[in-house]
Amino acid sequence: MHQIIRRIFGTQGSKNDAKSRLKLLLVHDAVDLTPAEMEAMKAEVIEVMSKYIALDRGEVEFKLERNEGEIALVSNVPVRRVTARAG
């Protein structure tokens, strides 16, 4: 039902695509980082973090976000369990 209402009222029109693509484009333009460089950074950071915590590599999220002109790198790292640390 909800789906039907959304379709009728057009809340899923192409403008949502436009908006999400734009937001992504603009942060990449602003930090001047290519998607490939982002991937490389993500891989390195995961490498470092996995020395300390057990994480699902496939689940790690890394994205640049922009809010009112401010840009932030937002990451979501699901942790499985903390590995036993020396000391």
Added chain:
Amino acid sequence: MSECIVITSGKGGVGKTTTSANLGVSLARLGHRVVVMDADIGLRNLDVIMGLENRIVYDLVHVIEGECRLKQALIRDKRLDNLYLLPAAQTRDKNCVTPDQMRDLVAQLKEEFDYVLVDCPAGIEQGFRNSVAGADRAIIVTTPEVSAIRDADRIIGLVEAAELPEPTLVINRFRQKMVDRGDMLDKADILEILAIPLVGIVPDHEEIIVSANRGIPVAYDDESVVGEAYRRVARRLTGEPEVPFIAEQPTGFWSNIKRWMGMSPARGAV
């Protein structure tokens, strides 16, 4: 006190020249002394949009190179005697003028006029640098499309880098029907992304093509909605910031239902 406003966009074809002409007419109709300067050297258009192409003898480059006096190059509008055009050269290129020369030229024009509007060429190179050189502030024109907004964002950064105050935005070619069905970015979406103050929403309308055919800017036409949109931009720029935006009130059946059901906020005359 006079002011120089550059009309710019980054992306080509979004409506800088249309906006310059109509804003010029609108400001002049409010009684201000206005000159619109075509800074698109090599690709002049503003003369045609204003219907003044047959009166050009001298242009901006002649003035800068000292081949004529400034007054000789200024063309008076056919209808308003407080509106003038300073045409661009058609057979030269943008690199024949420097930012310093433009700054001097604008300073001279500001002695004679209340408003100097500069119609900036597309791009971010020499033509852009020349156009912003003498400007006190900038109006960014965009359309509700991904590529135009991306370029607008870039230009906002360059305007700030040029140490001009925060620019303001005109959204051109707006189509309420497409917004209502979710196929066009809305005012709020665009403002959320670009985060600069809005000074105008101009509907996409065939009147613009008719007026370009005739060489009579729509802002002369009291019956025209697009003309009214431009006249309101002029009012917002001249001390009436609260003038409501037109083309904003959803008119379609679905949007009325939507509003009635509380699914979309009523956006009336605010």
